[in-house]
Amino acid sequence: MICPSVRLVPLALFLAAGCSTHKPEVFSTEAFDPTSPFERRFKGNSGTVCEAARRALLSQGYLPGPSGERQVTAAKSFQPSEQEHMTIEFTVACIDAGDGGATAYANAVQTRFELRTTPNAFGLSAPIIGALTLPLGTRAESLVKTGAMTISDPAFYDRFWILMAVHAEPELQDSEALSARH
Template identity: 40%
Template sequence: MLAVAGGLAGCETVIPRKTSVYQNEQFKSDETFSRLFDAEPDDTCEAARRALLSQGYVINTLKPDLVNGSKRFQPEGEVHVEISFTVVCTPEGRSGKVSTAYVSAMQDRYALKKSANSASLGLPALGSLSIPLSASDDSLVKVASETIPAGQFYDRFFTLMHRYLRESVGDSRQQQRATTAALVPQPLPTPPLPAAAASVPAAAGPAATAASAPGATDH
């Protein structure tokens, strides 16, 4: 019996322990969940709002420093996917002219759950009979949820944000120039010049008097 017990002990297999998910969090400084923008926080979040709207996202929350939007997909017949974006804009430095946009996208996966209703009818000879009704209480049940990892997905979004930010900054600068030009005082109109001296009758001089005297002749 001791030999059998020893043999069984030798046959035991060690199951490796799975690594916890949080162990994969490295907290590296080069993660691309954030990007620095040469603009104030409200302008940066406005660019994020326009970027989401241009791609068909519905804006759920809008604040000067926060934007949240979502979009739904149906990759399969009974599978639905919803992507939710959250953008937070924070100022950098004392001037506040530079800001950082922190972006996180969540992907939720839903499956269609069908539950047909039925009604029972009581019959004297057959007893109780269950008849399915045509109506059904179909519902979507969340089966998975995860944060989209850093990578090209966020890089494309940041590139689109940069584009809208350049356009909005250009429009604001043009508007600022137009406002400045309107505030600059315009020069007063130049008064008209006085009439020419030739139009004013001149006083007769001695030569004219002598020429007009009676008996005057040319020599």
């Protein structure tokens, strides 16, 4: 005679297999497409191109962060609702192409925060009477990071590249005028 619990083993295995749905790995969607929206070629050297990126971001209210001659960082904050806060952190790296031009590589990360409220309480613990917790009637609010993702929308980057080209033109004209004087 087969023990009743042994008969349940195949059923348990079948149910367990149904619960283990395989989620695709995040990296499996990476295309490594040569027509990436994250890069664009410009006339001028890397310093001139990064200066155009810096000016484009400043013109849209982005707060500059630590930057160098060949890299620009900037961030902008948004508050879509009373309970929600978002930031976009922009990084642009500029690399000389060797033919009088440079390539700019841009990456923007959107980070989402939510306002969370937690009640404050006063706790007292004594060995004889145990623990006693009393609510204080006040609440503490804090922003909690709920997610972050790279913005991958090509239209978002196209708008940035167009504005950057507008800011690159005067910069290129200034550098050409300076080189003509010397």
